[in-house]
Structures are given as C-alpha cells and as structure tokens.
Amino acid sequence: MRYVSTRGEAPALGFSDAVLAGLARDGGLYVPEAWPHFSPAEIKAMRGLSYADLAIRVLTPFLGGEIAPAVFERLVREAYAAFRHDAVCPLIQTGPNTFVLELFHGPTLAFKDVAMQLLARLMDHVLAERGERATIVGATSGDTGGAAIEAFAGRERTDIVILFPNGRVSPVQQRQMTTSTAANVHALAIEGNFDDCQGLLKDMFNDHGFRDAVSLSGVNSINWARIMAQIVYYFSSALSLGAPDRPVSFTVPTGNFGDIFAGYAAKRMGLPIERLVIATNDNDILARTLSSGEYRMKGVVATTSPSMDIQVSSNFERLLFEVSERNTETVRRYMNSLKQSGAFTIEANGLARIRAEFDAGRATQADVAETIRATLARSNYLLDPHTASGVHVAGLQSAGNTPMIVLGTAHPAKFPAAVEEASGIHPALPSWLADLMNSEEKYAVLPSDLKMVEDYVRRRSRAAR
Numbered sequence: 525m526r527y528v529s530t531r532g533e534a535p536a537l538g539f540s541d542a543v544l545a546g547l548a549r550d551g552g553l554y555v556p557e558a559w560p561h562f563s564p565a566e567i568k569a570m571r572g573l574s575y576a577d578l579a580i581r582v583l584t585p586f587l588g589g590e591i592a593p594a595v596f597e598r599l600v601r602e603a604y605a606a607f608r609h610d611a612v613c614p615l616i617q618t619g620p621n622t623f624v625l626e627l628f629h630g631p632t633l634a635f636k637d638v639a640m641q642l643l644a645r646l647m648d649h650v651l652a653e654r655g656e657r658a659t660i661v662g663a664t665s666g667d668t669g670g671a672a673i674e675a676f677a678g679r680e681r682t683d684i685v686i687l688f689p690n691g692r693v694s695p696v697q698q699r700q701m702t703t704s705t706a707a708n709v710h711a712l713a714i715e716g717n718f719d720d721c722q723g724l725l726k727d728m729f730n731d732h733g734f735r736d737a738v739s740l741s742g743v744n745s746i747n748w749a750r751i752m753a754q755i756v757y758y759f760s761s762a763l764s765l766g767a768p769d770r771p772v773s774f775t776v777p778t779g780n781f782g783d784i785f786a787g788y789a790a791k792r793m794g795l796p797i798e799r800l801v802i803a804t805n806d807n808d809i810l811a812r813t814l815s816s817g818e819y820r821m822k823g824v825v826a827t828t829s830p831s832m833d834i835q836v837s838s839n840f841e842r843l844l845f846e847v848s849e850r851n852t853e854t855v856r857r858y859m860n861s862l863k864q865s866g867a868f869t870i871e872a873n874g875l876a877r878i879r880a881e882f883d884a885g886r887a888t889q890a891d892v893a894e895t896i897r898a899t900l901a902r903s904n905y906l907l908d909p910h911t912a913s914g915v916h917v918a919g920l921q922s923a924g925n926t927p928m929i930v931l932g933t934a935h936p937a938k939f940p941a942a943v944e945e946a947s948g949i950h951p952a953l954p955s956w957l958a959d960l961m962n963s964e965e966k967y968a969v970l971p972s973d974l975k976m977v978e979d980y981v982r983r984r985s986r987a988a989r
C-alpha cells in the first residue's frame with residue numbers, strides 16, 4: 525500500500541513515512557493509492573469481534589506490511605484499553621430508528637481520542653525503530669489539542685506544540701491543553717480563529733527549510749492515520765445494526781471534514797452506507813457548497829459548538845480528489861483559487877458525485893439549544909452542542925427505514941455552560957478530570973505571525989538542527 529498526494533506533486537510514500545509526514549510536501553493530503561475492499565462475506569465475518577479485534581481486521585490492509593502484525597496488535601490493544609467503556613464506542617438508541625454513536629469515552633471525552641491514542645503509539649513505534657525524534661505541531665478549535673496532548677505527553681521522542689484560538693475554546697477544552705505538566709508539551713494561544721491556527725500549521729509544513737530543521741510532524745486529520753483509525757467505528761456501529769445485510773446512514777457534526785471522510789472511506793471499503801449527512805453549525809460553508817456548488821468563505825462566527833467553527837475544511841480536499849477521479853490538476857486549481865480569492869466552483873460531474881453520496885444541513889445556535897432540550901425531554905439523553913447539531917440535521921432528513929446513526933463527538937461536560945443553559949442540567953466532569961478546573965495553567969500567547977510561531981516552535985524542539 526502506497527499513499528499519494530491529492531496535489532500529485534509530492535512523492536508517493538509508504539505507510540510509516542505517510543504517518544510521519546502529515547501534510548504532503550506539495551501542500552496536498554495523503555490518500556491510499558487504492559481503497560482496500562471487503563466483500564459482504566468478509567464484513568459478515570467481522571460480527572461479534574471486540575473493538576480492538578475489529579480495528580486490527582479493518583486497518584491491517586492500510587499498513588502495507590510495514591508494521592509487524594504482533595506489534596500492531598499490541599499498539600491497538602493498548603490504545604483501546606485507555607477507554608472507559610467496554611464497547612469503546614457504544615451505540616445508544618435515542619429514537620425509533622435513530623442512534624447516537626458515543627465516541628467520547630476516551631481520556632479527554634472527545635472523538636479525537638479514538639484515533640489519537642493509536643496515532644501516538646504508531647508514531648512512537650516508527651520513531652523508535654528509526655532512532656529519530658519529531659516535533660509535532662497541531663492546530664485545534666478545541667478538542668484535537670487536548671486529545672493530542674494527552675496522547676503524546678511524556679513521550680521521549682516527540683515534542684508537541686498545540687496552537688489554539690485565544691478565547692475561543694471552552695474553559696474545559698482550554699484547561700485540557702494548558703494544565704499538562706509534561707516537559708514535552710507546549711500550549712500556544714494564537715490571537716485569531718481556528719482557520720488562522722490551521723493556516724499557520726500549513727505554512728510551517730510548506731516552509732521546507734523549517735519543516736526539515738525541526739522534523740515537523742502533524743496530528744491533525746491532515747495526517748492519514750487519523751482518518752484511518754476513525755474508519756473503524758463506522759464498521760462497528762453498522763455491524764451492530766445488521767451490516768452488511770442492512771444498510772445504515774450517518775449524520776456527522778462536521779468542521780474539518782475528517783470524521784465524515786472516514787465514513788466515505790468505510791463506504792469505499794464495502795460497508796453498506798446509504799447516506800452520509802454533513803451537519804454544520806452557523807459556520808455552514810459545507811451546507812452552502814452542497815446546495816450551490818460553490819465553496820465560498822465568508823468569515824467565522826463563534827458558536828456554542830466551537831470545535832466546528834471552521835471555514836477551511838481541510839479534508840474536503842480529499843473528497844474533491846476522489847470525485848474529480850483523482851485529477852490532481854483539478855484539485856490544484858480549486859486550492860489555488862481558494863487561496864487567491866477565497867472561493868472555487870466544483871465542476872458539474874464532481875458536484876453530482878458528491879450529491880449522490882452526501883446530504884448537508886445547518887443547525888443554528890437556537891436549533892442546537894432546542895435539540896438539547898427536546899432530546900432530554902423525549903429520550904432522557906443529554907447531548908453536547910456538537911452532537912446536538914447532528915441530531916437536529918438528522919431530523920431534517922426524510923425518515924425512511926434505514927437506521928440513522930448520529931456521531932456523538934463530545935461529552936456534554938466539555939461544554940457545561942451551553943448545555944446547562946439549554947437543559948437546566950449542569951453536566952459534571954467524570955472523577956478522573958474532577959481537578960481540572962483547579963489545576964494551574966501554563967501557556968504562551970502570540971499573534972498570528974508565522975515567523976514568531978516558527979521561532980517559538982524551534983526553541984522548544986529537541987529535534988531542531
């Protein structure tokens with residue numbers, strides 16, 4: 525298995541190199557050169573596997589033989605032993621034909637833990653085998669940062685710097701990033717929004733001198749291994765509702781398009797998924813794009829679901845690559861246009877292919893609050909604002925016989941103010957995080973300035989040459 529760049533101007537890489545590379549050197553994102561495929565009989569044979577065994581079965585084809593089977597098995601088992609629910613990602617019925625897939629039983633209460641716990645172990649393994657170090661820089665709108673810090677804290681071979689938008693994450697999210705006592709962890713608040721943070725991150729990857737000097741790696745969903753690990757829970761939930769004999773649909777609270785792209789990948793691998801529904805909050809660029817065919821930025825507004833406050837939805841590039849029949853020239857044209865004018869128009873064939881698989885809808889802040897309230901009243905189930913956007917948008921879809929699974933992307937206790945205002949209930953943090961709000965914070969603040977941020981990273985990198 526090799527990995528190719530969506531922009532076609534970077535070398536194809538094997539699995540381990542793709543994991544360490546993060547972003548391709550041409551600015552593109554790595555995707556498998558061909559999708560592994562499971563037959564219905566092979567999917568049926570996955571029924572009843574534990575989450576870890578299923579992950580090993582589903583993910584092994586992506587490794588290209590580069591990680592020894594016994595090692596991979598150990599890494600997967602260790603990663604999912606860190607979860608507080610035996611099922612790892614349990615599926616909860618919330619309505620006659622609707623379900624919430626709870627992805628928040630990991631150490632930081634966010635769906636990011638599912639992939640990050642495995643990615644950290646994979647990176648550590650590859651770096652140790654090579655006798656190398658790496659400097660990880662991540663951009664977060666709130667959840668990736670905490671999950672990455674938790675997964676990489678104290679790891680000997682990596683230093684990690686997390687860029688978060690100053691004042692735009694929830695207090696719980698902020699403290700998950702700023703209270704680590706590990707010497708290799710550095711939280712950096714940027715005066716700007718998430719798109720500024722992600723823009724700085726991509727600029728650092730595209731500055732090849734800097735990239736090589738600090739051995740830069742990334743753990744955002746631009747890193748293929750993040751998407752890869754997220755594919756597994758599409759399989760686990762669909763299998764528990766009768767796949768491959770019975771198709772299912774998914775609604776996914778969406779920002780950077782990584783989670784829903786993992787669903788698209790699962791479908792390409794043979795999982796019978798009927799519809800993939802993109803749920804946005806007031807930052808509705810993807811919903812507008814699906815209806816008009818034009819991807820046009822118009823500025824980010826802060827909402828009660830801050831992790832979805834995104835305009836530059838990085839993984840949409842992976843979908844554009846697929847629906848343009850892997851035409852890298854088309855992808856480069858779209859991305860250049862986005863950089864120059866803040867917009868691009870999707871060709872008719874590509875748009876038709878997107879619409880054949882995806883729907884999209886928007887949940888306003890009022891919709892989110894009302895959905896939290898109504899779901900509690902109807903199903904006695906407390907949603908976080910991100911999952912609530914998914915439940916709202918799922919409710920706008922035509923109700924057929926196909927089960928609808930909404931991805932539950934965060935625990936309500938990460939967003940207590942919005943949840944309490946909507947429901948009257950103050951969701952408590954679990955006991956292992958009970959001290960979080962009393963712990964001392966440590967972080968730096970910088971303007972959104974590439975030079976200053978690169979200097980900051982270089983000074984904290986033990987890999988720097």
Ligand SMILES: Cc1ncc(COP(=O)(O)O)c(C=O)c1O
Pocket residue numbers: 634635666667668745777778779780781782783784831832910911933934
């Ligand atoms: C709680 C939560 N929900 C939804 C999303 C959106 O996921 P994605 O960026 O993969 O589209 C995020 C951030 O990524 C998140 O943290």
Ligand SMILES: N[C@@H](CCOP(=O)(O)O)C(=O)O
Pocket residue numbers: 663664665666667668669743744745746779780782831832
């Ligand atoms: N919502 C995310 C934004 C970054 O997403 P990623 O999946 O690309 O890491 C966050 O919480 O940070």
